[in-house]
Amino acid sequence: MDQSQLLSQRFLPLFPLSTATLLPQLHQASDSSPTYCLNKRSIKRIKQGEQVTVTYTNLLQPKQMRQSELWSRYRFICCCERCSASPPTNVDHTLQEISSASLDASSVSSDQNVYRDYAIRRLTDYIDDAILQYLSFGDPELCCEKLENLLTQGLLYEQLEGGEVKSQPTIKLHPLHFLCLNAYTTLASAYKVRASDLLGLYSEMDEHLLEALDLSRTSAAYSLLLAGATHHLFRFESSLIATVANFWISAGDSLLTLSRSPAWSEFAKWDLPIANPPLLKHICSKCSLMDNFKAILFHREAQNADFEDISSEFLDCVTIITQKVWSFLIPGCCYLRAFKDPIDFSWLGTSKYSSLRDVRPHLCCTAEGHLQERMHIFQLGVHCLLYGGYLASICYGRHSNLTSQVQNILDCEECLINDSHESD
Template structure:
């Protein structure tokens, strides 16, 4: 079973109208201990399982989910018994019979197989919902051509229409085997669940008529092994999409799991053995997870930053269990490794918290403002590195657009926030610098059409593939030029960030993309203007310091504006022009215009 495009579809196009759920359960309105159970109960109240084991046309996948003697199978059996007891009580039975238990099992497995987490505008989980075949028949791919979003409005545009149709292999009729036709209008119209969350599927790639439409069931920024493990543990299938089937691995999957090795003790073949690599990956994963978990539970951002940067800078160089004698080797995370990306995300957040804490702790005004300023620019640098790193992967795997959109918006916000910092006056030792006038109109880039394109898309919600490619090329050219002017300023004082030659142009890694190891070296970034406030800068006179500070701040503003606009454009492609993220970008731009 699958869904295919019924017409040619360009990017940034809604391919379904808002779909109404068959059943949903929000966390604050549970009738049973878990959202899955409550949703299953709601499904059974309106639909009965068929003789073929489906319910409302949905595949239950019961055999695969319960055939293994593992924790998932055991939990399903216990939950099915609890659900059956609830149904029996509702119907006035003293205890559930075999028929009730069977129906409870089918409904629960159907929910576990087809339900999706309902998220609000901030990405917070609100509960789960299960939708009809129009959505549930859309299969998974690790290189999907569509994504989906939720809306809680009962109104939708009259232009919304269904652009996909069901397809069953070896069958000329798109009909589920319990006799229920899968037609989109059946689930798009107002009904009993009209107050529930609606779901809209949207294209993130060009889709040809007759091509299968796919979405992602798991995090696409995880390497293949982790994706496969998650899909099997939750849905009991092995993904065979083009990305997962590629041999050798795609460049993206190679980078997401790459670890560089330097050793004088073991042969290259042994160092690259599955045993050694799995052991090293486990240890590094534990180090990263421990630092992040401690930060989230204890709330000590400073210690977290030190631990994460130690792993990024030093890697793993102690003795590994299972080897005799001391192993004189060092294992380093690739700058694009999925653990590195997780570390950048946390470091950007932790340094931002450190900056806020600095302002509230120190009593010396000049000292705390300057320290908070340094911490804020390190946070901005990590945000930029995260966006640039994932964008580099996005160029090879365009389905990463959903993650990249959020990262570019985050980088833009962080950089623009840095330009408003009161620490600029302390940095430059000239009070007038803090009130240096900027103008969005004057700052409009003459080299790219990003501003105009965003303004247009925020009105009509769509951009053509060719236009998007041109805008992306212009954006990369502009942001690369600006970054070269400010990167050394942003990373000043952070040893790991200094080791990254360029957060936008990763050509310094491309020469090793097909090798078994990738070396990470400390690079010296040469720019036209070097910004610093350390001892050599202190020798400058006030006018010279103000000049350099002015230029640094102006370039960071331009960089932040570009990142924000491009992230907003990606958000429109993924979620539409009325989505929360696109409107959030518009709000920031309006605020910047009034600020300057």
Template structure:
């Protein structure tokens, strides 16, 4: 059992590690032509379409290109371009495996010889096959008639006492025994797709081996995996330990593998730490390591030594920093999340089993009855959620019902993401949110539609996904209307309504996530991002030139940048960011007081602006308040209000000013929460107008 514990007491929002360089890293295929492959910075020049990786400077090229060529990554990219197999729609895990394999060989971390040389492979499992290379047939499928699984998948019989490397390399778990040979007892998800992972390993191993053989000038024929256990082991290690690298906007642009200092941090669905990435070639932060390992290594005493060999990593690339999101006591285990915490328990468990083959037994998962947050994330009924004593796990949902709902939501979202039809997507999603059944809603008479019952719960994980999609889809609809003919007053008015509804869904999303955050503090990163998104949406709405064109009799120009430093009489908005504190207790008290002041202002501003923001959506009209959900305790039937959606003159000016003030509060609150996860020195770094 490997785990990391705090060497001393750590306050909330403190760095637990210095920036840790990766052992190896690569960009995703989709980012190869838009980002530097060494420092991951966006490229400012257009790519020429060549099948190679790109760098932003000669320095980055000198750092990374030797690894690119000596690891056979270039050969792999060439072979994939020639391959007709659809399986190679992504290659990042294979390219990362080649780079790691090269690093492991450099430090002699394998207990057997595995170099590639023109004279043949130096592996102890048999002689090299001498089959000729066939044109356009570089990867041959293993013989289906082979019944022996060891022959099919490749197993090395190693007599060396260091054969523990099959389980770990440099302290990192490979999971090969489970992923390849399926030695898993009591599989709780027999239809979860483990076979798909196995197929990826089999085909990926052949591709990695073929690239290495091509680099060595050998004939490339990979019929069997008997000789390629080295490649297979490292690919399994990558699939088990690789971390998605996200840029400053939260977009996944690559993957990386880090050493034992990070990789030994265990998972929890209610973690006390998170991690962030640091980009660029240099980092001035040289803080001490605040965590240390506690192991029960069953006799494999070389793991930390092997990890120390690679402790410096490659010396460049996306560095990772672990940070506390809760107060951690001395000797307490440090945990992070390996999966999306906004999924209900069953979805988290299935994802963790599929990728890592373990059952999570954290406090959130092991309680007798599901936590409030997990009940909310899978509650179908919209009534009485807040009366938690009335609910038991068996009341949450029926499998068939939720399966049909999931398919319906996925189909609606696909209309937007796959078929570029945001209008149809919005219509379907809002009907599903109100009644859970599109066909049933279409059969209702018009007069009955004036009285709706919220049948689908606002906190369900499908609802959260729907709000995210709707906020984006309505914004796209508004943009499309303006792009058709921005000079037409009717189009401008409709576009404004679309932007307004988009901002309303962003605000609802932030409110829902914040409600869940009050019961599960480990959701802080998600909540911070959604409050920032809501603030940006509201600020964009308030900054539209449409106000001056159509609403206000005498144009009123608002200079947006100075508004970012506006001072609120109720919460001293301009003084949000923390002063210097002598101890963690003072900082915690300040944080809680500042949080409550900002929330009170947000609640007050929202109550005056919500009716206008929600006036274009039948579903949003059923939400009395997107911040305070106490109304859920008594909700039954709600009459859809006929709210005034068009305002002009002085009222428009006041509404616009309140929107901007609300936006600034949302941005400041998002930045306050972000400090826990990211430690930003200034909230304005993430504000875009």
């Protein structure tokens, strides 16, 4: 047996093979017996003799980065369906696409095409430096400023040694570029930390409360945008299911945290009730997410036949609720205001990024208006948690840590607490 054969046995290829349908299948093999891969659950039906694959790296990286990392760390070249696709899959194309509005291909010289790769390397270094500054030096405010300036303004080509670019076009990343997704993740965390720091001063300086609320809602907005963006990619690549589950849960947790923020007490000056929103209103009459999640927790495993209907109901509900709260979440961020909707990415491929309409923030000035916004944020958070928990149960089973995390959050909100927990 040669070295390549040994490597292929020791290290399985990177990605789960794509399926003809977008529906992630559960773990039933051709003989209807449960099949597990390295103590993991399969997200698709496994045919007899079909190769089983597992994930070794970040699935939201484009092909070149995945292959480079796999070779440097494990010394194998992945030949899964996604990595072998020619031309690249829709997801891989999107993850490395430069916004078409930033650089008109018809006016770009061959010399400037050479600088495109250089600009991407500079963008990568810039974003990595901003993230490192936040993680290593604890400066979330500067990190937010640097990342949002880059996302909003892009990067100008600069004069390079041995050559000169006559015109100076601006390079902007596609909003679903992998660097943007990294930036959204960091921004959601950095804004959350900034809000927590201000809330820590609450007892001494009440004037910080409204600023903390602004930071909290921006954090929630980035979490929601990240979940919506990766969900769009998930529609084309079912192996992203675990990533999407985590992002929906994170968005739901962030939204519920926002709805419970003590900063809402500042609106008491408009006679807004300080008490938490009525919990009975979390029950949604338009979808079966709550009933399905309870059934998974207490009675049965997630069913394949339910997936399409549950996902469709979820998207319908969150789209409606998001339209009611999005303008409230984004008033302080120019970049976020470029998105009309963080859930619906139907404009991709049909509209240029620059043509996205600028959303004017609408802030209710009445106590009733603020209470409604707070309630919608709470409802949106519950929906995101339920759907993320549903996807997590598909990936890891109903007794997984991630599914239990969702259950614990919802129990704290008294959403599930009245149900008896039945054991198998």
